[in-house]
Amino acid sequence: MASHFFLLRDALSPERLGWMEELLKFYFLKLNPQSFLHASKERDAAFIFFLTGDALYSLQDPSMIELWENFLSLPSIKIVCDQEELALRGIATERLKMKNPELVITHNSLALNGRPSFWKDVTRYARQHDQPIPSTIGYLHMASPYMNRSSGILPDCLGAALESHASCDLYCYLDGVHICHDGQNPVDAENIGNDLENLDTRAGKRGLHFQIYVSARCAETRGYCIRDQNEGLVPVCTIRPVKLRELKDIATQFRSNHIIISENCASFFTKKENVKQSLGFDERGRGPPITILVTRHPLSAEYASGALDFAIACASRDIQTSVIFIEDGVYALSKATTSNKLQETIDAASGSKNLQFFVFSPSLSARNISKNPKLTGVIPVSIADLGNLLFFMPTGVVASHQRIFFF
DSSP: OOOEEEEEOSOOOHHHHHHHHHHHHIIIIIIOGGGGTSOOTTSOOSEEEEEOGGGGGGGTOHHHHHHHHHHHTSTTEEEEEOHHHHHHHTOOOHHHHHHOTTTEEOOOOBOTTSSBOHHHHHHHHHHHTOOSSSOEEEEEEOSOBTTBHHHHHHHHHHHHHHHTTOEEEEEEOGGGGGGGBTTOOOSSSOOHHHHHHHHHHHHHHTTOOEEEEEEHHHHHHTTSEEEETTTEEEESSBOTTEEEEOHHHHHHHTTSOSEEEESSEEEEOOBOTTOOOTTOOOSOOOSOOEEEEEOSOSSSSSHHHHHHHHHHHHHHTTOOEEEEEOGGGGGGGBTTOSOOHHHHHHHHHTTOTTEEEEEEHHHHHHTTOOBOTTOTTEEEEOHHHHHHHHHBOOTTOOOSOEEEEEO
């Protein structure tokens, strides 16, 4: 069976590692107790954690090393680190590696340019689980360039996908649309716009496609297009490969079975045999199910509202979609809030075809807040419920995996 994987870039908190640890314990103790009897370090890992960026700091943070040691004490866990990012940040992993040398990987495969490439390891793994061949690897991008280092390494990721002979779909949403501005001229960074155009050229020479789908609403909001009476939305300052699309049309691309990654995401190859989850959907839907974890404060950025819009668009395209409010995302549901626009959207969308809302009860308890009782369509879930949602395929779905995105 294929390994489940997490790809994590943002700084990790003890809370996030804590619920992930409980999720893995549920998987091994409740779903695969035999793994403790037949554990083998030579066997393929059941879970792979690909760590890059600020997530790497957790490997030497004294408050989180013990949590990682708990992870690695489970039967089949592997951590793959971004070698260059470790060196850039001066992060030491000796304590974890000393106890688990085969399970904490700090060296990456070499790219064609001779440099170690974390993204080659990520895309090679994603590539091998996508059939038929030649395959496609998708990337959902939501961060603005230059302010966020993640945008600068995006061309490395997509370039690694092309090297693995996979076509690329780049989906730009929220501030991710800024990477598509033409005329970028950074003084002390790689020109991301030029890099993306060069990738488009490279893909064409290899007989692969390289497509950039940009949310039309996000682009119009940020001044990248104008609305013409006859032609609709017309781009005015975008690089060559960009295709402006309504969000529901971008969601249509998510009905395909290829792996789609993001800055912070996971892909779970869910169980289907002989078990139906108690929180399941009706028998419909063709693409891989999508779970959106709303993790941030609702009013400080566009992520919470963007997550809802994205979920509604996916559900409208017959993709079975779950939205789970967790960590600081639970503040969006507080009964004490005076801002009800988000809650009105949630209430209106509750009961929609292919869409369900949940809230992680331990996150509410940790913050001593309660869910607004009027939001009857938001179902409280425990760690066991969360495990059932993520590890069991909804009834009637034939896809090979479930996609999880952190917003």
